[in-house]
Amino acid sequence: MAARFDKLFHFHGGLRLPGHKDQSTAMAVVPARVPPRLILPLHQHIGQPAEALVQPGDRVLKGQLIGRAEGYVSAAVHASSSGRVVEVAERPVPHPSGLTALCVVIETDGLEQWRQRDEPVADYRTLDPSELRNRIRDAGIVGLGGAGFPTFVKMNPGAGHAIELLVINGAECEPYISCDDMLMRERPADIVAGMAILRHAIGARECVIAVEDNKPEATAALRREVQAAGDATVQVVTVPTRYPTGGEKQLIKVLTGREVPSQGLPADIGVVCHNVGTAAAVYRNVLDNEPLVSRFITVTGAGVAQPRNLEVLVGTPIADLVEQCGGYTDAADRLVMGGPMMGFALPDDALPVVKTTNCILVASRDELPPPQAAMPCIRCGECVQVCPADLLPQQLYWYAHSKDFDKTQDYHLFDCIECGCCAQVCPSHIPLVQYYRFAKTEIWAQERERRHADQARRRHEFRLARLEREKQEREQRLRERRKGAPQDTKKAAIQAALERAKAKKAAVGNESVAQADAGEPSTSAADAADKPDSKENA
Amino acid sequence: MEFHTYSSPHLPAHSDVGVVMRRVLYALVPGALAYWWFFGWGVLINLALCVSVAVGAEAVMLQLRGRAAGRFLADGSAVVTGALLGLALPPLTPWWIPVVAVLFAIVVAKQLYGGLGYNPFNPAMVGYVVVLISFPRELSLWASPVGIGAHTLNLAQTLQLVFANHFPAGLNWDAVTSATPLDAVKIGRGLDKTMSEIGSAPVFGDYGGIGWEWVNLWYLVGGVWLLRERVIRWQIPAGMLGALFLMALAFYLNSPDRFPSPLFHMFSGATMLGAFFIATDPVSASTTNRGRLIYGAGIGVLVYVIRTWGGYPEGVAFAVLLMNMAAPTIDYYSRPRVFGQTGE
Numbered sequence: 028m029a030a031r032f033d034k035l036f037h038f039h040g041g042l043r044l045p046g047h048k049d050q051s052t053a054m055a056v057v058p059a060r061v062p063p064r065l066i067l068p069l070h071q072h073i074g075q076p077a078e079a080l081v082q083p084g085d086r087v088l089k090g091q092l093i094g095r096a097e098g099y100v101s102a103a104v105h106a107s108s109s110g111r112v113v114e115v116a117e118r119p120v121p122h123p124s125g126l127t128a129l130c131v132v133i134e135t136d137g138l139e140q141w142r143q144r145d146e147p148v149a150d151y152r153t154l155d156p157s158e159l160r161n162r163i164r165d166a167g168i169v170g171l172g173g174a175g176f177p178t179f180v181k182m183n184p185g186a187g188h189a190i191e192l193l194v195i196n197g198a199e200c201e202p203y204i205s206c207d208d209m210l211m212r213e214r215p216a217d218i219v220a221g222m223a224i225l226r227h228a229i230g231a232r233e234c235v236i237a238v239e240d241n242k243p244e245a246t247a248a249l250r251r252e253v254q255a256a257g258d259a260t261v262q263v264v265t266v267p268t269r270y271p272t273g274g275e276k277q278l279i280k281v282l283t284g285r286e287v288p289s290q291g292l293p294a295d296i297g298v299v300c301h302n303v304g305t306a307a308a309v310y311r312n313v314l315d316n317e318p319l320v321s322r323f324i325t326v327t328g329a330g331v332a333q334p335r336n337l338e339v340l341v342g343t344p345i346a347d348l349v350e351q352c353g354g355y356t357d358a359a360d361r362l363v364m365g366g367p368m369m370g371f372a373l374p375d376d377a378l379p380v381v382k383t384t385n386c387i388l389v390a391s392r393d394e395l396p397p398p399q400a401a402m403p404c405i406r407c408g409e410c411v412q413v414c415p416a417d418l419l420p421q422q423l424y425w426y427a428h429s430k431d432f433d434k435t436q437d438y439h440l441f442d443c444i445e446c447g448c449c450a451q452v453c454p455s456h457i458p459l460v461q462y463y464r465f466a467k468t469e470i471w472a473q474e475r476e477r478r479h480a481d482q483a484r485r486r487h488e489f490r491l492a493r494l495e496r497e498k499q500e501r502e503q504r505l506r507e508r509r510k511g512a513p514q515d516t517k518k519a520a521i522q523a524a525l526e527r528a529k530a531k532k533a534a535v536g537n538e539s540v541a542q543a544d545a546g547e548p549s550t551s552a553a554d555a556a557d558k559p560d561s562k563e564n565a
Numbered sequence: 566m567e568f569h570t571y572s573s574p575h576l577p578a579h580s581d582v583g584v585v586m587r588r589v590l591y592a593l594v595p596g597a598l599a600y601w602w603f604f605g606w607g608v609l610i611n612l613a614l615c616v617s618v619a620v621g622a623e624a625v626m627l628q629l630r631g632r633a634a635g636r637f638l639a640d641g642s643a644v645v646t647g648a649l650l651g652l653a654l655p656p657l658t659p660w661w662i663p664v665v666a667v668l669f670a671i672v673v674a675k676q677l678y679g680g681l682g683y684n685p686f687n688p689a690m691v692g693y694v695v696v697l698i699s700f701p702r703e704l705s706l707w708a709s710p711v712g713i714g715a716h717t718l719n720l721a722q723t724l725q726l727v728f729a730n731h732f733p734a735g736l737n738w739d740a741v742t743s744a745t746p747l748d749a750v751k752i753g754r755g756l757d758k759t760m761s762e763i764g765s766a767p768v769f770g771d772y773g774g775i776g777w778e779w780v781n782l783w784y785l786v787g788g789v790w791l792l793r794e795r796v797i798r799w800q801i802p803a804g805m806l807g808a809l810f811l812m813a814l815a816f817y818l819n820s821p822d823r824f825p826s827p828l829f830h831m832f833s834g835a836t837m838l839g840a841f842f843i844a845t846d847p848v849s850a851s852t853t854n855r856g857r858l859i860y861g862a863g864i865g866v867l868v869y870v871i872r873t874w875g876g877y878p879e880g881v882a883f884a885v886l887l888m889n890m891a892a893p894t895i896d897y898y899s900r901p902r903v904f905g906q907t908g909e
Contacts, residue, residue: 368576397569400636417902454579
C-alpha cells in the first residue's frame, strides 16, 4: 500500500513560476479583528444564490443562518459575527465583471456572541453519510480552494460511482498565495480529522494529501499528524511544484496517472478531491458545530507593509485587512483577489472577502505591470506547449476572435480551465483567457436564449390549444342549450360531461394539431412567456 | 482606495514578438559571417539592401494601412524577412533583384494579406520565388567561394558591380561566378555523369561544396541555439532534416553513383537555413506538435524531389511554399488529444 504513490505522473504543459510565498509565511496566523461592518453576499458559491432570511433591524448572532440555500446546488450563508442587520440590498461584490449581488450588511457589536449551538458530535462515525452531508450543507461549506462548489454535493457522487480515492489538495500552486500552506503548518490536525470525516461520508478506500514540494514545513506537519494516527491507507505525498498542479484534474493526473474525462467529474474515475481548507472547515463544523464563518486569507504583495496570513471573518472589507497588515505602501498599484494567474483585479478595497477568497494581492507596478498592447497572433504555438488541457489555444483564440462559437466548441473550449498559462507565455501579449471567457459566456447566453425560445413556443402552442378547446366546449354547451328539449336532463348532463372530458383529453393529447386559429386574438410568444409556468403547464 | 482592473493572468509577460525576432537575427549571425567569409562583400550588400528596403516598405505599408507604424516596426519581423532574403539571394546579383524580391515579400505577401500574423505564405520565400522565376539568369549567377582559385572582388569592386553593373578591367561574370555544387550535380546528372565524375569539380569540398558546408554548419549552430532558447521547437527542423536525410540515404544506398550522399544534401544550398530559419516561420507553418513534424517532413521530401528531379537545382523555397498551402489541413488533422478525451 505504501508504494502506491512512489511513482508520480505528469500532466502536459504548465509553467514553473517564481513562488513569492515566503513574503507572507514569516508571521504566524492570527485572527483578524472584527470589522465594524460585515458585508455578506448571498452568492459566494457556484450555484443558486441563497435566500435572505433577515431584514434590516434584525439582531443576528454569530453563526446564525441569514441566507438559506435555494435548490440543490447552493450554499447557506451565516452571520460571521453578532450585531444588527443594517441593509439587505444589491451591492458590488468581488466578481471578475464587477457585478452586484444581494448582500446582508451587518453592523457588528464586537461581542462575537454565538448562536445556540448543539452538543458537538463526539464521534462522527455514529453519523451516517447522508446525515453528515446535511450538516455540511447546513454549515454553508463550499470548496475553499477558489471555485466555491458546495462541498456536500461533492460528497454525494451518486449511485454507480464507487469512490476509491479521496485526494486532499494542498498543492496551492499559484504564486503569492500561502493560506493553505499556513493552514497545513498550523492546523494539520484539523485537516487530517476533516479528511477522515469526508472519507467516512464517501466511503473512500484510500486517502492522499498532496502538497507541492515547495512547502516542506507543511508536509512535515501533516506527516507527523498522519503518523500519529497510524493509518496506512492515508498518505502525504509531495508533488513537484508546477503551475497548475493544484487544478483538480491536473493533481489527480499527477497522483494516479488517470485523466478525469473531458466534461466529466473526478467521481467518474472514482476520485473525489477537496481542498485542505475545506477539510478543516468540515472538521470544525462536525466537531465544533461551527458553520463556515471564517477562513485563512493571505494578504501579500509589495503593496502592503506587512504581508501575512490572517484568519478572517467572511464579509470583512478588504481595506480592513490591509490596515491590519500595516496598510498600503507607496508601491501599491493593483488589487487582486486570488493569485496572479487566475485571480481577478478588483476596482476598490471596500469590497468584502468571501468564502472563496484565498488571497488579497496588493501588487506593485513591477510585480504586476499593466498589460502590454496586444499584437497579432504569430501562431508560434508556445501556448500549445504550456496548455495543461492539451488544447490548441491559438485556434481557440482565432475562432473566439471571429465569434465562430461552433468552432470553439469543436476545439473543446469547455475543457479550458482558464489557468492562464497560454496568455502568460504569449509573445504577442494577447489576453487569451479573456477571449475564452467571452466565448463561453456567449455560448451560455445563446443556449439560455434557445431554451427560453423553446419554452415560449411550447407555451404558445399550449395556449392556442387551450383556447381552441374552450371555444369548442362553449359551442357545445350552446348547441345543447339551443336543443332545449329537456327530455332527460340528468342523462343529457352526464352525456355532456363525458363529451367535454373526451374533448379535453383530445385537445391535451394533441397540442400540435391546434395550430394557429384565425378567429382567435393573436398571442405573441413573448406574451405567453411572461406568464408563470404553473398556470399554463400545470 | 481605487485600482486599475485588467484581465488575468497578471504577471509580467514572459516573452515578446520583438525579442523572438531579435533572437532569430542573432542566431543568423554565425552563418551570415561564414557566408560573407566565403562569398565576399556581395553578401553584406544584399543584407544591407534587403533589410533597409524591407523596413522602408513595411513602414510605408503600415502608414497606408493606418497601423501604428512604430509598434509594428519594433516587432522586427520586417528585418527578419529582409535578412532571410539577403541571405537567400546570390551575392553579386544586381541591386534591383533584392529590391524587387523584398518589395514583393513585404508589400504583397505580407502587408496586403493583413500584415504580421496573417500571411498564409512565407513572405521571404514568396519574394525569392518571384525573382527566381522572373529573372532566372540573374538568379543563377553565384559568386565563387574563396578557395577554388577564382577571382574575388573587394568591397569597392563589388559595389560597382552590384549598383552599376561594372566589372574591373579584365573580369567578367565567368571570372567571378561558378556553378554551385547543387548546380553541378543537376547539370552532371542531366549529362548522365556518375557522382564521382561530378564530385571531382573544384567546387566540392569534404562533404558538401566548398564554403557551403561551412555556411550550413554555422546555420546549424545558430539553429541549435534557437532550439536551446526555445525560440523554435524541434519538430520542424527534425522533420525536414530527417526526411531529407532518409530520402537521400535511400537513393544513395540504392545507387551511390547516381545520387549524392545524404551528407551532401544536408550541407548544401539552403538546407540548414531552411530547416532552422525559413521553415520555422511560425505564421505560415503548421502549429500543432504532430503537424509540425509532418510539415517539416513534407518540406524535406519536396526539397529532395525538386533537387533530384525538378527543374531547379535547389528546392527549399518551393517546398516551403507548397507546405504552407498544406499547413491548415495538416493542423486540422493533427489536433492533439484533449485532456480527458477517450477517442473520438
